[in-house]
Amino acid sequence: MRIVILGPPASGKGTQAAILRERHSIPQISTGDMLRAATAAGTELGKQAATFMSTGKLVPDEVVVGLVRERLGGDDTKSGFxxxxxxxxxAQADALGAMLAELxxxxxxxxxxxxxxxxxxERATLRRTDVRTGQIYHLKYNPPPPDAELEHRADDLEETVKIRLDQYDEMTAALLPYYKEKGLLRRVDGVGDPKEVTLRIVAVLEKEK
Known part of the structure; x- marks a missing residue:
């Protein structure tokens, strides 16, 4: 299966993507991971990305699209991703559509x-990280042990989370209608235990076969 997985910060998108990866034995392609790997490897696209990432700027579409194009050409994506x-x-969705048409x-x-x-x-702002072990806890759903040395990451501060959610809403304002118009958009309720959410996703994907 060839799937684009969408969801705001703290929606559980990464968790569900990892579960689908194992379930279907197809790669989970994260642009964040690709950017970091390309930068560390010093590839041409990685060098271009690094100049923007080092100053906190968004990496231009042409660089991100180039990385995705390289990755989708890999042998392990033939059965899906x-x-x-x-x-x-x-605009990125258009570029992806063109890439997949070529393939x-x-x-x-x-x-x-x-x-x-x-x-x-609530999910994001109540997360805490144990600075000694790197383990992530949640004050409500997965409380830390009494001896944990907790840190509230900058990414999980209330104002930062609000900004990230606003950015997601702004970025995807045109993306969801784009895929809906093409008949490709599927929506799943992400509330509840991760296993429950997985079952909902599986039910949706079964209809695509």
Whole structure:
């Protein structure tokens, strides 16, 4: 299966993408991971990306699209893939569509994980990290042991989370209608235990076969 997985920060998108990767034995392609790997490897595209990432700027579409094109050409994507973090805009979605047309491997669906904004805020802002072990806890759903040395990451501070959610809403404002118009958008309720969410996703994907 060829899937684009979409969802706001703290929606559980990464968790579900990893589960689908294992379930279907197809690669989970994360643009964030690709950018970091290309930068570390010092590839031409990696060098271009590094100049923007080092100053906190968004990496231009042509660089990200180039990395995705290289990755989708790999042998391990022939039976399918899960794209996580790309596309983020309708322009990137157009570029992806053109790539897949060249590869004669059209997208099966764009899967959006829906979670209420208040719950997203609760999920993110109550996360804490043990600085000694790197283990991530949640003050409500997965409380830390008494001896944990906790840190509240900058990414999980309330104002930062609000900004990240606003950015996601702004970026995907055109993306969801784009995939809906093409008949590819599938929406899944992301509230509840991760196993419950997985079952909902599996039920949706079964209909695509």
């Amino acid at each position: 899960i794209l996580d973090g790309f596309p983020r805009t309708d 004669e491997s059209p997208l099966d669906c764009a899967l959006q994980i829906d979670v209420d904004r208040d719950l997203l805020m």
